[in-house]
Amino acid sequence: MSKRLPQRGGAERPVGEPSGAAPATGTPGDGTAAATGPAGPLPHWTNPLRDQGDRRLPPVAGPCGLVVFGVTGDLSRKKLMPAVYDLANRGLLPPGFSLVGFARRDWADEDFSQIVYEAVKEHARTPFREEVWRQLADGMRFVPGDFSDDTAFKQLRHAVEDLDAARGTSGNYAFYLSVPPKFFPAVVRQLKKHGLANAPEGSWRRAVIEKPFGRDLASAHELNAVVHEVFGPDQVFRIDHYLGKETVQNILALRFANTMFEPIWNRSFVDHVQITMAEDIGIGGRAGYYDGIGAARDVIQNHLLQLLALTAMEEPASFDAQSLLAEKLKVLKAVRGPADLGRDTVRGQYAAGWQGGEQVVGYLEEDGIDPGSVTDTYAAVKLEIDNRRWAGVPFYLRTGKRLGRRVTEIAVVLQRAPHSPFDTEATEELGRNAIVIRVQPDEGVTVRFGSKVPGTSMEIRDVTMDFAYGESFTESSPEAYERLILDVLLGDANLFPRHQEVEESWKILDPIEEYWAAHGRPAPYASGGWGPEEADEMLARDGRSWRRP
Known part of the structure; x- marks a missing residue:
């Protein structure tokens, strides 16, 4: 691709950092743990008013990342990527939040960031802020490959492990299957085969599935059985956007x-x-x-x-x-x-x-x-x-x-x-x-x-x-x-x-x-x-x- 944006380098402050907030503490994987990076801990900010019981303030996600399969589709471009940016812009994602795209495209990380940038500029609900974008873009990675490609899933595992070290995601990842249902079995079995479905101790892994959930009772039952071979019922999130x-x-x-x-x-x-x-x-x-x-x-x-x-x-x-x-x-x-x-x-x-x-x-x-x-x-x-x-x-x-x-x-x-x-x-x-x-x-x-x-x-x-x-x-x-x-x-x-x-x-x-x-x-x-x-x-x-x- 011909267009490039500066993708690396952090913002002046972490995404979502309220003025004067203090870093939170917690145990790994409970959603409150402080993230760690090469230079030491990255602060995970919480709002002290919410901690005191003010329910008007929304909760902030703990250290984590999101892997999107089928990231080149319309759903991802028009809905998922803008939603991720809007969450970051509202201060609801952790500073080290990471986004990994997986698709059959011969892209580098910078190409993927450019595609997300264009989707955000066109479809985001909240105003564009450069400092938010830079912080978000610094945690973006892209893995090329198809769902039968073992090498691609090995590369995906390396990307997740690298982001754990660089961004402090604490091993917490959600895998978003923005793909047709016929590909669900291949994806979830590859995640299991390459150890991506298994969370490190104290961390979590989750699968997000888009409708349709089958085309009748028999196919839905079969699909549920395949997904639950790899993920427990509490780890599976079926999206009904309504x-x-x-x-x-x-x-x-x-x-x-x-x-x-x-x-x-x-x-x-x-x-x-x-x-x-x-x-x-x-x-x-x-x-x-x-x-x-x-x-x-x-x-x-x-x-x-x-x-x-x-x-x-x-x-x-x-x-x-x-x-x-x-x-x-x-x-x-x-x-x-x-x-x-x-x-x-x-x-x-x-x-x-x-x-x-x-x-x-x-x-x-x-x-x-x-x-x-x-x-x-x-x-x-x-x-x-x-x-x-x-x-x-x-x-x-x-x-x-x-x-x-x-x-x-x-x-x-x-x-x-x-x-x-x-x-x-x-x-x-x-x-x-x-x-x-x-x-x-x-x-x-x-x-x-x-x-x-x-x-x-x-x-x-x-x-x-x-x-x-x-x-x-x-x-x-x-x-x-x-x-x-x-x-x-x-x-x-x-x-x-x-x-x-x-x-x-x-x-x-x-x-x-x-x-x-x-x-x-x-x-x-x-x-x-x-x-x-x-x-x-x-x-x-x-x-x-x-x-x-």
Whole structure:
């Protein structure tokens, strides 16, 4: 490559060093140990206010490093590398933090640093600071090779050992598998073969896996078995980036930190729940991945069923990973799929149409798509939960591409008042009360209720009360990958689905996929609309209708 930046040399102060802070002490591997380098200890800074119990201040990772496989992909360039920089810029990474890239490129360390630099400049959320960049770049290394190359993995081990000595990472490393699932077995077995999965005494090693976690129950079970040959369950972090979004975490706060919502969060007051993830884009350059996977496997099995679990779960004993897992598992095990798969499930495929003022092609005309493909780009299902809280309350889940707008929301729609003293004419424009949690793009919560229209007559219409993150808090929400990467480095598994959840989700979806595979083609729908007519008919049979966000 022709471009070069000065990569070596430390910043004037370590990344994240608060003014006047003192170095922390601790035992190796517990996340608080002081890092060591060639010239002696590198200070690991903590915030004394947080040490005194001020929870407003986020925790800082201890000495550690991150190894990213598939570092040349879009996910790494657009999300992972910028997230690492943003964490460093916020002072949440240790001064000796190290980043190792592994990919099939004939690059030197400086080439890799240049690629990361360009990704950070283009996609980072926080302002660029030269001193932060220099400190981060000084700990970057690149290892060229493919996943069957023993020599490359030997070189990776040497790189990790060198960074332990030079940067004081204390043997603590997370291995991020930003690669297709078919490569997971090869990577984890190479890590085991070359001793990279085994942490030195007092240190830790962790594996981070991107979805999809299999394509059905059998493949998910096989994948989990392969990964757990090398890493224990507590060492495996399955990334579902939706769980890192502030508004998803706010579901728990909304329900369990307030007394106004939880008393009505049950079958006595809730009519139904709608969970929507709509995208206004097509498949873009993802034809190779998406065709044969489809909307249900890509989104419902993970994102939407996780949102359902958080919405429907009972209050956990605490918010540690095991307590959250226990309650989410109870809900997923209680989910009952449609009794009539023909009536209560819909799959669709976008056709040509207009999107954002431009004419777009249909799915079958996209580059790389087989003209006879039956892959679903839209999926809607009706589920119920067999427990005392939710018996008889339908949960409608839908997702699709080329829909009217990009939006993800959870709408808890309440029952109508059992008796109304108002004339029918007074309430003819009154809909159902609803609590809507907006996950993206306008993060917040909306409560919809009826209010009298000003004037001499009694006329009632829907109004809304809105909470928006951007208006209520001065600090912008961090990207999901910032939160999740930091949690991996801290060993906090709260926001990561465990293998039991993955397998229970496939048990819900597999019968639906099997039915679809045996029954014809997906229903076509025009790009820019809200999906096939069959999806509207599915709710109409229940006397309900989809929300139009």
